[in-house]
Amino acid sequence: MYEPAEIKQHLREAADLAALPLEEVVLPTEGRIAGNGLQLNYLDWGTDGLPPVLFLHGRSLTAHTWDLVCLALRQQYHCRALDLRGHGNSDWSSEIDYSLDAHYSDLEAAVDALGLDRFILAGMSLGGATSLTYAGRHADRLAALVIVDTGPETRTPGGQRLNNFVTGTREHDTIEDFVERAMAFNPLRRPELLRRSLVHNLRQTPSGKWAWKYDHRINGSQTDETREHRRTMLWDAVPRVSCPTLVVRGSNSDIFYDEDAEKLAAALPHGSWVRIEGAGHTVQGDQPKALVDALRPFLAQARR
Numbered sequence: 001m002y003e004p005a006e007i008k009q010h011l012r013e014a015a016d017l018a019a020l021p022l023e024e025v026v027l028p029t030e031g032r033i034a035g036n037g038l039q040l041n042y043l044d045w046g047t048d049g050l051p052p053v054l055f056l057h058g059r060s061l062t063a064h065t066w067d068l069v070c071l072a073l074r075q076q077y078h079c080r081a082l083d084l085r086g087h088g089n090s091d092w093s094s095e096i097d098y099s100l101d102a103h104y105s106d107l108e109a110a111v112d113a114l115g116l117d118r119f120i121l122a123g124m125s126l127g128g129a130t131s132l133t134y135a136g137r138h139a140d141r142l143a144a145l146v147i148v149d150t151g152p153e154t155r156t157p158g159g160q161r162l163n164n165f166v167t168g169t170r171e172h173d174t175i176e177d178f179v180e181r182a183m184a185f186n187p188l189r190r191p192e193l194l195r196r197s198l199v200h201n202l203r204q205t206p207s208g209k210w211a212w213k214y215d216h217r218i219n220g221s222q223t224d225e226t227r228e229h230r231r232t233m234l235w236d237a238v239p240r241v242s243c244p245t246l247v248v249r250g251s252n253s254d255i256f257y258d259e260d261a262e263k264l265a266a267a268l269p270h271g272s273w274v275r276i277e278g279a280g281h282t283v284q285g286d287q288p289k290a291l292v293d294a295l296r297p298f299l300a301q302a303r304r
Contacts, residue, residue, distance in 0.1 A: 015068055020289040022071050028081075030089070033113040035106040041089035042110070045070045045079040051143065051303055052119040055081040056107070056127025058150075058282065060214050062088035064200035065124070068288040073295070077120070082110055084127065086215035088200075098218045100230050103130040104137075111141070120299060122146035124284060125255075129234060135245070136237025144302035145245040146295065149256045149281050151264040152234035171209040178202060178210060238267050244302040245271045248294065250279030250286060272298075 008025050015022045028043035043063045053073065055066040063081035070079035083090040085106055086098055093102065107130055111119075120143050123131030128150040135145045172178055178198055203213045245268045249261040258275065265273035274294045279286040 011067060011071065015071070015288075018068065018287070018289045020068060020072055020292065022068075023075055025071060026074075028067075028070070033110055035085070035109040035113065036102065038085050038091040038093065038106065040085065040091070040106060040110055041083040042114075043070075043081045043083075045074040047074065047078055050076065050078040051299075052078045052114075052116050053080070053299075054111070054114070054116060054119060054121055055079065056084065056121075056123035056130055057081065057087065058125025058127055059218065060087070060201070060212060061124075061282070062200050062213060064088070065282070065284055069284050069292055069295075072288070072292045073299075077299070080114065082107070084130070086218055088213060092215040092217075096215075096217045098215070099226060100129055100133060100233055104133045107131075107134050108138070111138075117141055118143045120144045120146070120302070122148070122295075123150075124148035125150045125281065129230060132234050132237050132241070135243065136240040139240060139242040142243040144299060145241060145243055146248065146298070147245065147264075148248045148283050148291075149250050149253050151247065151256060151260055152231050152238065153260045153263065154255050155257060155260075171205060171207075171211045173209055175202060175210055235267075238264070239269065241268055241270075243270065244298070246294070246298045247271060247273035248283055248291065249273065249275050250281055250283045251275050251277045252280040252286075253283075255281050 004027055007027060011025050012022070026045065028045045031042050031044055032039050033042065041063070055063070055070065057063055057065045063083045066081040070081060073079055084103055086092045103126070118141065121131045121134065123129070123146070125148070128147040131145060132147055132151070135142055175198060182198060201213050202210045205211050247261045247265045249256050249258065261273040261275070265271035276283050276287050276290045276294065279290065283291050
C-alpha cells in the first residue's frame with residue numbers, strides 16, 4: 001500500500017494529467033456513522049461552515065472515486081463522500097440486502113447522522129439512483145441534486161458489459177492484473193495513475209491475492225424484478241424532486257444515452273442536462289476537470 005506522501009503525489013499527477021488546477025492537495029479524514037443497522041464509512045475534505053455536498057459512488061467503486069472532484073471544490077464547499085454498504089470500508093450486509101430501498105435507507109440515516117440540511121447531493125450510477133430516490137422524498141432538505149450517468153432508463157447491453165467486468169475473475173495474483181483488466185474495459189485511463197487509484201478499490205486476501213473491495217454477492221442480487229422495481233421507484237421520484245437538478249452524461253457511455261438524459265431532465269420539475277465529452281460511464285474518473293467545470297456554475301446558481 002502507499003504512504004500518505006505517495007498518495008498526495010499521485011493526486012497531483014492525476015490532477016496535472018487532467019489539467020485540473022488544485023490550490024492544495026490534502027488527504028480526507030475518515031469517519032464512521034451508523035446507517036440502517038450497519039457502520040458506514042465516509043471521507044471528509046472539510047471545511048466546516050461552507051455549503052455541504054455529499055457524494056455517492058457507483059457499484060464496485062468507493063468514495064475515493066470523488067477524490068479529484070472534492071479537492072477541486074473544497075475551497076468553496078464542504079465535501080464528503082460516502083462508501084455505500086458492501087463497498088470500500090463500509091460494512092457488508094449479512095442479509096445480502098443491496099436493494100435500492102436499502103441504499104436509500106442508509107442514505108437517509110447518514111444524512112441525519114451528519115446533520116445535513118439544505119445540502120447538495122451528487123451521485124453516480126448506483127449512487128445516482130440512490131440520490132434520486134432520496135430527492136423524491138426529501139427534496140425540501142436539498143439545495144441541489146446532481147445525477148451522473150444514470151436515471152430510470154438505462155441500457156441493458158452497456159449495463160451487461162459493466163456487470164461482466166466487475167463479476168469476472170474475483171481474485172488476481174497482483175494489482176497489475178487488475179490494471180490490465182481495467183485498461184481493457186476503459187482505455188481512457190493512464191495505467192500508471194490507474195494503478196494507484198485501484199488500490200482504493202482492492203483488498204489483499206489472507207492468501208496474498210488481491211480482490212475487489214466490495215461484496216461480490218451484490219451481483220447475485222440483481223434480477224429482472226429488482227431492475228423493474230428500480231425503474232418504477234425512480235420514475236415515481238422524478239416529479240417530486242423540487243430542487244434544481246443537473247443530469248450529467250458521459251459522451252462515450254454505453255449505459256446512459258443522450259435521449260435518456262434529455263428525457264429525464266425534461267421530466268424533472270427543475271432539470272437540465274449536460275454531456276461531458278471524452279467521458280465514459282465513470283465521468284468523474286475519465287474527465288474530472290470537465291465535470292468540475294460543469295458543476296461550478298450549476299452549484300453556484302443553485303445556492304442563490
